[in-house]
Amino acid sequence: MSRMPTLSATEIRSDRLLLRTALRDTDREGFVEFSTDPEVQAYLVGPSPRSEAEQRFDVVFAADPAPRRGNFVIADLATDRFLGTLMLAGRATDRPGHVVEDGEELELGYVLRRDAWGVGYAFEAAAVVLWAAAGELPDQPVVLVTQSANGRSMKLAARLGFRPVRTFEAYGAEQTLCAAPLGAFRG
Numbered sequence: 001m002s003r004m005p006t007l008s009a010t011e012i013r014s015d016r017l018l019l020r021t022a023l024r025d026t027d028r029e030g031f032v033e034f035s036t037d038p039e040v041q042a043y044l045v046g047p048s049p050r051s052e053a054e055q056r057f058d059v060v061f062a063a064d065p066a067p068r069r070g071n072f073v074i075a076d077l078a079t080d081r082f083l084g085t086l087m088l089a090g091r092a093t094d095r096p097g098h099v100v101e102d103g104e105e106l107e108l109g110y111v112l113r114r115d116a117w118g119v120g121y122a123f124e125a126a127a128v129v130l131w132a133a134a135g136e137l138p139d140q141p142v143v144l145v146t147q148s149a150n151g152r153s154m155k156l157a158a159r160l161g162f163r164p165v166r167t168f169e170a171y172g173a174e175q176t177l178c179a180a181p182l183g184a185f186r187g
């Protein structure tokens with residue numbers, strides 16, 4: 001687990017969303033669904049068997065929530081329905097894809113369940129978290145690594161203001177490393 005400072009907030013609200021570090025038992029169905037969905041997992045690790053997804057939920061649910069700082073559930077603000085997850089936390093130095101030599105940068109990552117695509121939720125969630133982080137943390141590079149073939153993710157990265165830095169091969173596919181200065185998200 002990274003020790004890199006990230007957002008201290010445990011809840012952030014936007015027009016339509018509640019971002020919360022707390023994982024609730026009611027999140028189980030959505031978590032298992034997006035972990036087992038071949039379309040959602042197409043450019044990630046691939047779909048998990050249901051039993052594995054259930055087990056992973058149990059482990060995260062039972063764990064101390066303090067180290068989850070920077071790892072948010074994206075929930076519907078009105079109903080608290082689980083829509084996905086968003087992470088803004090240190091990218092481990094031993095993973096490929098960095099813009100700071102020997103460094104650990106803040107990394108943005110996002111996953112929405114399939115029925116939450118196409119209505120701007122990922123953009124809204126990422127924008128509000130980056131804005132909050134820019135108000136709390138010193139300016140620094142934020143990285144985002146996505147498979148080059150992941151059109152939706154590449155489009156979202158560009159709309160948020162991330163620029164491609166380079167491509168590299170990892171996990172059996174071409175990845176694009178994108179970066180943006182955190183300071184660019186200050187209001």
Ligand SMILES: CC(C)(COP(=O)(O)OP(=O)(O)OC[C@H]1O[C@@H](n2cnc3c(N)ncnc32)[C@H](O)[C@@H]1OP(=O)(O)O)[C@@H](O)C(=O)NCCC(=O)NCCS
Pocket residue numbers: 039040041043044108109110111112113116117118119120121122123124145146150152153156
């Ligand atoms: C990557 C991912 C989060 C993108 O989801 P998304 O819904 O396409 O992203 P956005 O939130 O930017 O929404 C954009 C779409 O919402 C539409 N939209 C509707 N209302 C909107 C609003 N108020 N604001 C912004 N966009 C809006 C846009 O026109 C766009 O539509 P399109 O799909 O027809 O182009 C999603 O595809 C996903 O979870 N993929 C699997 C996980 C993954 O691959 N993650 C990448 C690893 S970092």
